[in-house]
Amino acid sequence: MTSAPFDTQLAACAQRTEAFLIARLDGLTAAPRLTDAMRHGALGGGKRLRPFLVEASARLFGVEEREYLAAGAALEMVHCYSLVHDDLPDMDNDHLRRGKPTVWKAYDPALAILAGDALLTEAFRVLTDPQLIADSETRSELVAALAVGSGPDGMVAGQVLDIEGETKRLDEDDIFKMQALKTGALIRTGVEMGAILGRADVETRAALVLYGVHAGLAFQIADDILDVTASSHALGKTVGKDVEQNKSTIVSLRGVDGAREILEHAVEQGIRALNGFGQDAEILRILIRHFAEREH
């Protein structure tokens, strides 16, 4: 890794990802209103943490920027699609996202459903572009990893368990399982995609996945804490939704202090998983601490 400060590296990754997404979306001309709604859902917001996870993991293996940028952007498209669908009236019914109207508010619910579908589908197309990722085995494994992380064995399953948690009491195990799927799966997938791009051996890939699991846990618990402690203004989205929707979270079960303890433990375990990587993985250590300490 370069020695540039963390914030500089993160901002540079976000800028590259934004440019990639802009160019990619500009190429979609079949239905202009659809592309506009996709732009609304995918551009101009977000810290692009998931692409940065792909990048930080891939750079451990000397992967070329062109390849990790494409993989990171595909992962971000999946993340953005999930937000577009999550915000729908039939789902969370959210009006505000990253400080601007959600896609269904800016357009209409039908177009938001289709824009989400299109972002998801296009992500898989990006991963199979031989101009972007040279090796076909790598392309195929990236698609498989993204499908596992985002589909019915991953993120979507977590969303269903999350909705079920609104009407039944979840115990701590249920909550950990739900969160590992809902938020954790895509974060883990990001680190895993870097390992796939790097053709890492089984043990190395497993160590990075273990780091990713703890990074996902840290991210989610920090999010739950912010939901009760932050302001709407700082967060750029509606806060207090968990309590309002009667959602079970680690915070509702353990309180803020109890949640902070679990958060600290997750950060320690994540950093421990990186023991074999030495100084090269410093950016991943900083990243998991960043997840834990973020204020928005």
Place this chain on the structure above:
Amino acid sequence: MTSAPFDTQLAACAQRTEAFLIARLDGLTAAPRLTDAMRHGALGGGKRLRPFLVEASARLFGVEEREYLAAGAALEMVHCYSLVHDDLPDMDNDHLRRGKPTVWKAYDPALAILAGDALLTEAFRVLTDPQLIADSETRSELVAALAVGSGPDGMVAGQVLDIEGETKRLDEDDIFKMQALKTGALIRTGVEMGAILGRADVETRAALVLYGVHAGLAFQIADDILDVTASSHALGKTVGKDVEQNKSTIVSLRGVDGAREILEHAVEQGIRALNGFGQDAEILRILIRHFAEREH
């Protein structure tokens, strides 16, 4: 191809596809209610015409059943996801599909959104399973073709143009473009997936794609004619929706007789595209006539 009658071959393909989907869905245990909703949307209905297109095309090249079955099932999952989302209250607001309640009616709209998302995502996972499709280049190309056919350069774009057609008058060119994307793209993709599995050369693949374009056109025009001539009972879904929703179709522009002429022409063109294939492609010739003459 075997010499079994068309109907027998079609039914056998449907049975194999159903069995494949049942087994695949049984393997998804993370969120049981999600899997149930996916089953509701994917199992027990449909003639599985798209998997049969993959099979009929792939068998021109001696592709193994294991491979074309997986590719056909993946295509069918995408078709089913599109129906699940199409039926949503914010989209077509349909209550009946294949003679049973739509997924959102049987469950709820949120679960229908997520079940659709999950079917789409899982389709790409199926295509990248090395146990099902041996060659990585083939897996990657199948994903790319399916993403192009179903995403913002294909089916989803067509759905957006179709919705726009409810509030503005479409001319004949607009309607052909919309239909080529909305219905045609997946049908074309089915034939194309067979060619990809068979590692067909560029010219052979192009000839099959041309056939697929005309097969898609024939399928859609026949559908539009049925919407004004068939009964709800025969069709297993609500009819007369096009007129009710003020949708522009070839039938609304040219009348039933005019539409039948265009349909006949599409069948001829599709059959002409198969000239280089001789007797091997007979099943594809029967298939496009079946599209044109179907009564439900």
